[in-house]
Amino acid sequence: MSALTLTPNLSGHDDLYQSLVALHEGLSEEDSLKVWAKLALLLANQIGDRRVIEAAIAAARPAA
Amino acid sequence: MANVAGIPVYKEIGATPAPATDTDSAPVVIVGAGPVGLAMALDLGRRGHAVTVLNRLDFVAHCSKAICFSKRSLDILDRLGAGDAVTDKGVVWNIGKVFWGGDDAPVYQFDMLPVKDQKRPGFVNIQQYYVEEYLLDEVSKLPNVEIRWGHAVEDVTPGAEGVTLDVTAGGQGYRLRADWLIACDGSRSTVRDRMGLDFEGRVFEDNFLIADIRMTHEMPPERWFWFDPPFNPGRSALMHRQPDDVWRLDFQLGWNIDREAAIRPENVEPFVRAMLGEGVAFEREWYSVYTFQCRRMARFVHGRVIFAGDSAHLVSPFGARGCNGGFADIDNLGWKLDLVLRGAADAALIETYNDEAIATADENILNSTRSTDFLTPKSTASRALRDAVLELAGAHAFARPFVNSGRLSTAVSYPASLLSTPDAETWAGGVPPGSPVLDAPHEDGWLLDALGDDFVLISHGWDGAAPEGVTRLEVSGLAAERLALPAGGATLVRPDQYVAARWQHPTTEAIAAALSRARGALLKGDACLH
Numbered sequence: 279m280s281a282l283t284l285t286p287n288l289s290g291h292d293d294l295y296q297s298l299v300a301l302h303e304g305l306s307e308e309d310s311l312k313v314w315a316k317l318a319l320l321l322a323n324q325i326g327d328r329r330v331i332e333a334a335i336a337a338a339r340p341a342a
Numbered sequence: 343m344a345n346v347a348g349i350p351v352y353k354e355i356g357a358t359p360a361p362a363t364d365t366d367s368a369p370v371v372i373v374g375a376g377p378v379g380l381a382m383a384l385d386l387g388r389r390g391h392a393v394t395v396l397n398r399l400d401f402v403a404h405c406s407k408a409i410c411f412s413k414r415s416l417d418i419l420d421r422l423g424a425g426d427a428v429t430d431k432g433v434v435w436n437i438g439k440v441f442w443g444g445d446d447a448p449v450y451q452f453d454m455l456p457v458k459d460q461k462r463p464g465f466v467n468i469q470q471y472y473v474e475e476y477l478l479d480e481v482s483k484l485p486n487v488e489i490r491w492g493h494a495v496e497d498v499t500p501g502a503e504g505v506t507l508d509v510t511a512g513g514q515g516y517r518l519r520a521d522w523l524i525a526c527d528g529s530r531s532t533v534r535d536r537m538g539l540d541f542e543g544r545v546f547e548d549n550f551l552i553a554d555i556r557m558t559h560e561m562p563p564e565r566w567f568w569f570d571p572p573f574n575p576g577r578s579a580l581m582h583r584q585p586d587d588v589w590r591l592d593f594q595l596g597w598n599i600d601r602e603a604a605i606r607p608e609n610v611e612p613f614v615r616a617m618l619g620e621g622v623a624f625e626r627e628w629y630s631v632y633t634f635q636c637r638r639m640a641r642f643v644h645g646r647v648i649f650a651g652d653s654a655h656l657v658s659p660f661g662a663r664g665c666n667g668g669f670a671d672i673d674n675l676g677w678k679l680d681l682v683l684r685g686a687a688d689a690a691l692i693e694t695y696n697d698e699a700i701a702t703a704d705e706n707i708l709n710s711t712r713s714t715d716f717l718t719p720k721s722t723a724s725r726a727l728r729d730a731v732l733e734l735a736g737a738h739a740f741a742r743p744f745v746n747s748g749r750l751s752t753a754v755s756y757p758a759s760l761l762s763t764p765d766a767e768t769w770a771g772g773v774p775p776g777s778p779v780l781d782a783p784h785e786d787g788w789l790l791d792a793l794g795d796d797f798v799l800i801s802h803g804w805d806g807a808a809p810e811g812v813t814r815l816e817v818s819g820l821a822a823e824r825l826a827l828p829a830g831g832a833t834l835v836r837p838d839q840y841v842a843a844r845w846q847h848p849t850t851e852a853i854a855a856a857l858s859r860a861r862g863a864l865l866k867g868d869a870c871l872h
Contacts, residue, residue: 308722308726311722311723311726312726312727312729312730312733313730314726315723315726315727315729315730315731316730316733316734318730319727319730319731319734319741319744320734320740323740323741
């Protein structure tokens with residue numbers, strides 16, 4: 279079984295989606311990339327379990 | 343006069359005449375009298391072996407080169423008798439600071455000696471030529487070690503029971519037959535080249551400038567590293583103190599540059615002035631340009647030819663893993679070759695040098711590669727990730743451990759060593775088999791100093807009999823605590839200070855079995871040494 283939760287695990291999906299879009303408003307693509315990276319680092323630290331994070335990285339990777 | 347022009351001279355020694363006959367033989371030949379070759383000669387020489395060292399130059403070069411010597415290297419140098427000279431002359435440091443942009447406060451800092459109460463500090467900075475000089479001082483006390491200065495290897499012919507070298511000295515050629523050859527002849531190893539062997543791995547597309555300068559300057563003895571400083575925008579820089587008011591400055595230059603032009607004083611000085619101010623007074627010590635490489639040979643042992651140090655592996659310098667990695671090699675090899683030369687172990691034991699030195703090289707290469715990926719991001723996305731880490735690190739503690747300005751050299755463990763006897767009991771901490779003993783105060787001195795050059799049984803209140811061939815050392819207090827030894831427990835330590843086995847309830851038989859295993863008894867006698 280995957281360590282990663284792949285079923286809905288929070289509420290307010292539209293609100294969250296909007297927050298993520300708003301995060302990038304007015305940013306250059308370069309700055310946007312950096313903001314995504316900061317978010318990933320903050321969330322990775324919050325999760326705190328490298329198994330879960332590695333599973334998420336694997337799930338995010340484009341299919342070969 | 344130096345026999346090779348264009349290299350600054352630290353110490354003239356003068357050419358050793360070629361032997362009287364045109365064929366000569368020696369049990370052990372070491373090629374290269376750099377720090378790794380000299381330490382190898384010293385280790386084998388102290389164990390009583392006749393050693394012949396060939397060095398292409400007939401002088402010690404005046405180039406700072408390797409400057410950061412790790413605690414583990416100092417422990418090795420202590421065992422070889424040169425630790426005090428190096429530490430007394432060197433600049434002792436433990437703290438590294440990483441700055442980002444023009445900010446005066448570091449975004450990250452680290453301590454290279456997290457466990458205190460050890461004899462040696464995390465690091466000592468000292469110019470390579472001093473280390474060579476102090477090793478030479480020790481070597482010169484040994485009548486059984488001969489250094490032939492100005493003797494260049496021209497060709498290498500390996501055989502089943504030895505190797506034949508074609509050597510030239512002062513225009514005269516001779517053949518030298520050796521039972522064992524140890525190639526410590528650096529990154530452009532002649533021995534490696536003549537044997538048709540090469541490195542595998544990555545070369546990174548970036549150039550770095552070393553500007554070693556002499557100046558009077560006040561700064562704590564710490565390693566300071568900058569990402570994107572105002573004086574080298576978009577790139578990195580480093581500043582590190584050496585003895586004699588010499589400072590190592592290191593500037594990232596980028597890829598497509600004229601490497602020869604880059605080290606001309608008129609091109610170096612603007613970097614120095616941008617960093618330290620227009621009015622700074624300094625003298626040139628040594629300027630050099632280098633490229634990051636993370637590469638090693640596929641094997642370090644080729645029959646009777648053994649590679650150690652830069653001839654076997656290269657890493658980017660930001661972890662101080664070059665020369666320190668070379669000392670780890672000879673520390674691993676010395677006692678093994680000693681046993682084989684004495685006929686006390688099968689030549690298969692040398693194969694474990696191949697395994698363990700490659701484990702060390704791979705860890706050094708892994709760490710260097712990761713540091714390089716952080717220092718010189720290869721894509722827009724990896725640059726964004728790197729900058730995200732630096733931005734977060736300024737404000738939040740959680741991000742600081744991601745900052746990688748070089749993970750500095752520490753001792754490498756061999757958890758899979760074939761020479762170790764795995765734990766049969768449950769241990770809470772301590773030093774497991776395959777890891778080096780942690781130093782601690784011991785009687786009026788230090789535990790590591792008490793270990794010596796042979797197998798040692800460190801016991802904590804065990805009164806049984808140790809098997810033959812093992813020195814006894816009884817410890818208590820912090821030394822026992824750091825090994826997690828309960829009363830009546832014991833740890834068997836290899837001559838390179840690595841733990842071979844440990845017991846909460848030792849028996850003479852179990853110790854004898856572990857000793858025998860650590861000397862290679864379980865290895866296949868026909869292990870292929872190709």
